[in-house]
Amino acid sequence: MGEMKLFEVFIRSKSGLHHKHVGSLHAADAEMALMNARDVYTRRQEGVSIWVVEAEHIRASNPDQSQPWFDPAKDKVYRHPTFYPMDEEVENI
């Protein structure tokens, strides 16, 4: 497709708080990507706000590294605020 770039598309729904990844598309530049995203990904009222990001600007974690990256957090319950018992006097800390 010549010089078409890959863009990832994120849409925030009307009642939503954050943009969700809904898919990708090819476009020549960012403005066209935005218009294409509007035509392809909001036809059925999926959202009211669109972000497009050139895929090459997204640095994603390596799925092959999932174990060393994310497993260690599994058995560290002390990292959660609910782990610590609080005295009544400091209930609202």
Add this chain to the structure above:
Amino acid sequence: MTDALYQYCLRLGDTALLQGQRLAEWCGHGPFLEEDIALTNTALDLFGHANMFYRHAVTLNPAVANEDQLAFLRDAHEFRNPLMVELPKGDFAFTLLRQYLLDAYNDLLYAALSDSTHTPLAEIARKAAKETAYHLQRSLLWLRRLSLGTDESHARMQSALDELWFYSPELFEAHDLLQSLQQEGVAPDGQVLQRVWSERVLQQLQSCRLEAPQSGWVATGGWQGEHSEHLGYLLAEMQFLQRAYPGCEW
């Protein structure tokens, strides 16, 4: 007044319908998927506008049962659209240049029509204006990219302009039927629209390094139902199903 209003609604509906039909011909043939969807989305919007105008026309003419009859059972000489919209879709440059000229026109037309003294028309225009604003943004994007792109894209845009330019005066053509409508504030003043349109369009074309041709045959005949040879073929394709299987439904 009612016949003038009826004819005017036909012109508005026919113009939108045929724009939609020519855009719909890109379905499955777009340069890439996203553009295929964008062109056909635009076509659907235009069919929606046509539908609204036809539905109102039906209320003005007891001889017509519904809007489908207007779209699918009238012959070429009964259509009131300006000739520009019935021309074949051409290449991508032709389609987008034509769409730009028409979007710039529709943008002004619907803005003015939103203040029509005839409330049903004003309501239709207000709804159509929103969709048209987006169409115009889209065709502006393409106008600039194609005309300021490669040598080939520029050449194709220029030859599209050479072909289309003298079809545009007909969009603003004065007609006896329009006079009473304009006086009553139902229809906007074509001359005012033309002035603003020409200003805006020529400015855009200039910044795109496109030159409008200086002389040529000015298209006319739509109001009289005198159309180019292209309309017949378009209607044959568009109307075949309804004529071969009258009253058929999904």
